[in-house]
Amino acid sequence: MARSPRRAGAPRLQLPLLCLLLQGATAILFAVFVRYNHETDAALWHWGNHSNLDNEFYFRYPSFQDVHVMVFVGFGFLMAFLQRYGFSSVGFTFLLAAFALQWSTLIQGFFHSLHGGYIHVSVNSMINADFCAGAVLISFGAILGKTGPAQLLLMTVLEVALFGINEFVLLNLLQVKDAGGSMTIHTFGAYFGLVLSRVLYRPQLEKSKHRQCSVYHSDLFAMIGHACEQTARFKEQLHCTPEGPQDERSSLRPSCHGGPMGSLPSPPGLAWEPHTGTIFLWIFWPSFNSAPTTLGDGQHRTALNTYYSLSASTLGTFAMSALVGERGRLDMVHIQNAALAGGVVVGTAGEMMLTPFGALAAGFLAGTVSTLGYKFFTPILEAKFKVQDTCGVHNLHGIPGVLGALLGVLVVGLATHEAYGEGLGSVFPLIAKGQRTAMSQAMYQLFGLFVTLMFASVGGALGGFWSNPEFLQSILTWAAQPHGSSWRHLRKPNPCSHTSPHMARTPPGP
Numbered sequence: 001m002a003r004s005p006r007r008a009g010a011p012r013l014q015l016p017l018l019c020l021l022l023q024g025a026t027a028i029l030f031a032v033f034v035r036y037n038h039e040t041d042a043a044l045w046h047w048g049n050h051s052n053l054d055n056e057f058y059f060r061y062p063s064f065q066d067v068h069v070m071v072f073v074g075f076g077f078l079m080a081f082l083q084r085y086g087f088s089s090v091g092f093t094f095l096l097a098a099f100a101l102q103w104s105t106l107i108q109g110f111f112h113s114l115h116g117g118y119i120h121v122s123v124n125s126m127i128n129a130d131f132c133a134g135a136v137l138i139s140f141g142a143i144l145g146k147t148g149p150a151q152l153l154l155m156t157v158l159e160v161a162l163f164g165i166n167e168f169v170l171l172n173l174l175q176v177k178d179a180g181g182s183m184t185i186h187t188f189g190a191y192f193g194l195v196l197s198r199v200l201y202r203p204q205l206e207k208s209k210h211r212q213c214s215v216y217h218s219d220l221f222a223m224i225g226h227a228c229e230q231t232a233r234f235k236e237q238l239h240c241t242p243e244g245p246q247d248e249r250s251s252l253r254p255s256c257h258g259g260p261m262g263s264l265p266s267p268p269g270l271a272w273e274p275h276t277g278t279i280f281l282w283i284f285w286p287s288f289n290s291a292p293t294t295l296g297d298g299q300h301r302t303a304l305n306t307y308y309s310l311s312a313s314t315l316g317t318f319a320m321s322a323l324v325g326e327r328g329r330l331d332m333v334h335i336q337n338a339a340l341a342g343g344v345v346v347g348t349a350g351e352m353m354l355t356p357f358g359a360l361a362a363g364f365l366a367g368t369v370s371t372l373g374y375k376f377f378t379p380i381l382e383a384k385f386k387v388q389d390t391c392g393v394h395n396l397h398g399i400p401g402v403l404g405a406l407l408g409v410l411v412v413g414l415a416t417h418e419a420y421g422e423g424l425g426s427v428f429p430l431i432a433k434g435q436r437t438a439m440s441q442a443m444y445q446l447f448g449l450f451v452t453l454m455f456a457s458v459g460g461a462l463g464g465f466w467s468n469p470e471f472l473q474s475i476l477t478w479a480a481q482p483h484g485s486s487w488r489h490l491r492k493p494n495p496c497s498h499t500s501p502h503m504a505r506t507p508p509g510p
Helices: 005-033 042-047 057-078 086-112 123-143 149-173 182-199 203-211 219-224 227-237 273-290 297-324 332-345 356-385 393-413 417-427 438-466 470-479
Strands: 034-036 118-121
Touching (some): 005 034, 005 086, 005 149, 034 086, 057 086, 057 273, 086 118, 086 149, 123 149, 123 182, 149 182, 149 438, 182 332, 273 332, 297 332, 297 356
Parallel strands (some): 034 118
16 A cells, blocks of 8 residues: 555655754754853963963864774774665764764763853863764664664764763762773663664564675775775676685685675775774774873873783684684674774773783783674574674673773772872872772772663663654664665666675665
């Protein structure tokens, strides 16, 4: 039965109307409440007779640049391995992050920088807003391919608000230490998205599991070069057989959540394109963890700990992936994701006296546990708990985030005046003042983890109902389609006349 023109046109209007409404409301709130702080305002800065080199911009902006690249490039391309959701992963990352940084400036401003009835913004506001956007994108990874852009925007409205509340409770009321966001960013974002995925679970989504496969050839990467043209020319040079091209020399196999795939060789210069997001995140993660920390030894120590932890998690990932992989082959999903777990696990303890050895041990543990999670726990999560974790955020952000929080509890409990000396006040001011013991601070850290899990779980459940009201019911069918239903793109004829029986067959998008 054909739908009425009014019902058929509803999804078409939802996204533009929602974008206009949210941007208009945000702009009005900015006009009323947001002002420059004393280091940004021309009159206030020059009135104080400061040297321009003393402006915090010069100390914080390099870190902000790295964090910004991670959010807008790293997270988007990390999720771009799915052959039918590549445009959505990159495009919706752009949309959600752009809105989240505005909305979080307001939410975080009301909690942290409201003075005289105004929110005062600076380069620190930009860094904190990007952190909040990162949590939103982590949640997005759990529900990629299951929702439309309108639902995602509604999810962002709620999640940013709860992120701000949770962050305020942990950092201001409980006064826990979590500079790199193992709890406030990774744990919160992961479990918010997982609970949301459970609430949005629909049995018919099982029919689209074949779309959760990775392939090398995708015109998605035309956004960062001429990769699609290189792919097309390369494929034209292949001798295509009914079994498809094979390359038995390759030790890396493409990933496929929905079923096995053949080993399609990569065109020259494109084999590692799926790793674009991974490499950006891996390189810039020390800046991500150290950006909000105290200038000087604290920031220096955080970058070093993250640096060593990432390197150890990479080796742990390769070792475990080969160990549990079929015929000792490496799995691309493991390499793309679990190698980053080292950055997550030292988010809380990175600014503490973790020691280089401790950073290596924590990173190796995180990489191995994350890899095992992708191999064994993800299927259980879907089969037993009906949680369809599209991008495996539970293994990259959830489990390492919890491990990072527990590592923070351990390192805080071991803190002594002898180890920190005069620097104890900059890392643990309450311990230095005698208001808390190391053990009591450790208990606050542990309590902060439970608070984060509570906010994330309740928020994800509310988000599932909030983003699925009656007037958005028509999106449910539309959102279950591949990203072709949301994106207009040109299709080129396939130069290979045969399709490999080992490759997931997908119908053309609308």
